[in-house]
Amino acid sequence: MINHNKKLKVLHVLGGLWCGGTEAFVMNMYRSIDREKVQFVFLIHEKSKAHYDDEVLSLGGIIYRIPDRTEVGTIKYMIYLIRILFKIKPDVIHAHAMFNSGVVMLASFITGIKKRVCHSHNTADQFGDSISRNIFRTIMRLCIRGFSTDLAACGNEAALYLFGDKILKEGKAHVLKNAVNVEMYKFNGAIRSKVRDELNAGNRLVLGHIGRFSKEKNHEFLVYVFKAVHKLHPDSLLVLIGDGEFRPRIEKKVADLELSGAVKFLGIRNDVSKLMQGMDLFVFPSLFEGFPFVLVEAQAAGLNCIISDTITPDTNITQRLNFLSLKDSPAIWAKKILSSSYKHEDTLEIIRSKGYDNVTMAKWLTDFYMGHKHEQNLVIRGGF
Structure with missing residues (x-):
């Protein structure tokens, strides 16, 4: 006992x-x-x-x-x-x-x-x-x-x-x-402006990803998706938060694709809730996941998310997740990204009501x- x-x-x-x-x-x-x-x-x-x-x-x-x-x-x-x-x-x-x-x-x-x-x-x-x-x-x-x-x-x-x-x-x-601590993700225009200033984002379209640089996070596919986005919408920026054994490989891939000026590697950060407020869209093409914590965070921040259909639909707490197949080409992912809404919605009560x-x-x-x-x-x- x-x-x-x-x-x-x-x-x-x-x-x-x-x-x-x-x-x-x-x-x-x-x-x-x-x-x-x-x-x-x-x-x-x-x-x-x-x-x-x-x-x-x-x-x-x-x-x-x-x-x-x-x-x-x-x-x-x-x-x-x-x-x-x-x-x-x-x-x-x-x-x-x-x-x-x-x-x-x-x-x-x-x-x-x-x-x-x-x-x-x-x-x-x-x-x-x-x-x-x-x-x-x-x-x-x-x-x-x-x-x-x-x-x-x-x-x-x-x-x-x-x-x-x-x-x-x-x-x-x-x-x-x-x-999650839902109050930390409540939208604040001043925080968004500050984050975007720090990123030197200006009015660019900011796509975000948070995750360890490891096989299952599928960063290489993400970089190809962003290349397709950047070709259609040059005024765009990809922000990668995290670290891990695959990071040097992804940095090299970004350089090889001549995207270094449009991709920022921020490493491990303690201010994820703030950084999310500076993003316009969250992209998450993982090979496999359980119930990604970061998708709860992204939804609490009111972001629309484009994610792989390998991830359980149970994660769609706020109906702001859009699922695409990893068999689809980067061009198809790019088209979906560029046709999405970039408005942050107030989702905190939904997050609370669902027990998160x-x-x-x-x-x-x-x-x-x-x-x-x-x-x-x-x-x-x-x-x-």
Whole structure:
């Protein structure tokens, strides 16, 4: 039984504290949750300091580090996990490690942690479909189903991918919505003017993208789309926010296409809500996603979005998402972009009414950790 008279210690297991959607969800909840009731502790597999480390420590969090499973092998990794879990002694473990969460759930069961939450944030992974990888996925799914006390996902398709069809149909997974601080995204003309001045945008059409420079974000296709846009509308600008291993490759592609004067690489930023106010349209052609946090942000900012149809339609909270196939040519994407409305709409009440407000979600999460029966229509049912 969880002792409600002491501060609840919740251990979040993540790859690192970088600027991804998973980390954004956890940090939004940490900022919003009642820290007199709940203590967040982090188990990280990244050796070096990351983007959110300082903020975690400033909020009273504790960061522990262990080697990644791929570095030391599954058996040694399990030993590291068991040792650190006995040391930390959390009341709740909340794993965000996709299939590696199977090992985390098993170790948590062995060490006697009463509440074990496995959280799916994606609808695919980047490791292909080799025989060995599929065997690993099958074993990890069995561990996740067998040793988790609670299953959670950012949406139905993410739940289906990690937990399987049977779990989904039985309604055994909770939706933990990618909620945002909606007031931060309220349109402000002065902020828009300031951002556009900083970008030296003038009256140019500003297209925005936010995401890690990695395979699934499909930056190369985005650059070709922008080339088609720029050919038809030379007074245009593409703003790329984020960092990652593919960034040098994309910078070279931009240079090769002679677009360097029309594409800005802003790196990792802490003022995304403001930068979005300076944009006219958001473009997001990902190969795969779970329930992208950044699309909730873009809709909260009132932006129209042109996105790939690989992304679940459940993300269309405000009806401002326009879905296109990645099989369509960059020219077709460009035509859609140039025929879109660039007006920012006030969508905050819609975001709140659909449950994507961080305060509401943080209160629900506190009850969830404490074992209260408080579903608020967040349980996934069948219906595919």
